[in-house]
Amino acid sequence: MIRRVLSRKTVRRYSDRMPDEGLLDVLVAAALSTSTKSDFQQASILRVVDGGKRATIGKLFPGMPWIANAPVFFVFLGDARRLQRIGEMRGKPVNNGTLEGFFNASVDAALAMQTMILCAEAEGLGVCPISVIRNEADSVAEVLGLPDLVFPVAGLSLGYPQGDGFLSLRLPRRATVHRDSYDDTALAAAVDDYDRRRNAIHAIPKEQQRANAEFGEAAFYGWSEDKARQAAKAEGAAFPPYLRSHGFSFD
Template sequence: MSVIAESLARRFGDRGPTADGAEDNELMRRVLQRRTVRRYSEKMPSEALLDLLTACALSASAKSDFQQASILRLRDAQKRAAIGALFPAMPWIGNAPVFFVFLGDSRRLHRIGELRGKPVANGTLEGFFNASIDAALAMQTMILCAESNGLGVCPISVIRNEADKVAEILELPDLVFPVAGLCLGYPSAEGFVSLRLPRAITTHTDRYDDSALAASIDDYDRRRDAIHAIPKDQQRSNAEFGEAAFYGWSEDKARQAAKAEGATFPPYLRKHGFKFE
């Protein structure tokens, strides 16, 4: 079995396409084998490497060349600690050698319109959507480039759950909002390759078809549980939903999604320049 085929089997385990006949490719292998890292050594990446990673991130695709992503590196120890204190269950926010925040920046295009005497109303749904995607693409590009240099990363999307407090700490102006944080450093422990949903329900041809969802999810739950089961003491909201005899990925995610997250994010956005018209 080729390295690519082995990587596909480990990532999906879904008895799907094995990429037989495809040429081996180092980048594709790295993507298939990538993992989240939450434990880091004390070794600090060089400033030259961090500058290069930032440049690579900002070279990602951008909607209409508007370039509505900004990257904030958080070096101030007090600010870093303040953000870490908001999420005590995630000590790696404070412990990682480097912490970036990727920002959706709808403000810059708005200001450029003012500078050129052509008013731009960029607080629309389209403006928010474009800036969010630009920031996400920039972050993913940094992730892949960082990992190719032996670094490990952990995206922190939970910062949107406290968007108003995070924005205050970072002194963000109107029309600039946090999309996600990113912990970065040299790994001190190996992360695990997270099993992804079967491709039969996440890839479609010519039309969307989820008729096999129930059976596929049940199969996925069982296979994932055999690899890295969720401990009983980590079941969510047992007081509300009861303890599950079998607690698979879908039960965990259904419970998580049933408890609304990010309640402060929409009010924060509306208060800071977005009308979503």
């Protein structure tokens, strides 16, 4: 299992073979058996089967055809609604639209998705997590009929791989692992070394450089330059207003 985790790849191209429904049911059960904050169980999983709904969501993200084309598409939901409703059922004053409620539901959904990913890959399936659906939270929620206090955390395309995926080299542990106290004094050297090693394995083509009109064409375009440019063009501006208009106060 450790070897599989260390060598996992994101898969965006799938064969036409549909996974067995029994296997999918087991994967959902496994995902919902993962760790959860205080046993609150604030993750929900929505499988989008309807072709029209899949196509509608896919059109929101034309650069990601695997949303509509993958054999299976799940949306993992942070579900702060269920606990609040349970409080109402039991006559207890539960306000779950707080920052704590949002955070707990988000983490529960992320843990459930990661568990499904690992279990699916153990069965020979490939997956692609899709966090960009939060950029169009209003539209996605309308398609899926999401009520207040329920929000999309990420989508997950799933199917049998058609060809090999790409293994992404991760940052060195000296940049991401700390002992006793946080220390990032060696970050610049670690990232520079990482950029060079990753570029030697899988260089980003010049035509894929981001925002050249604003930042100019880079002579060396490594991972850190790419991510800095991407982060400078912040995504998700529509997500906080969506959450605030659907039950979250973040108090």
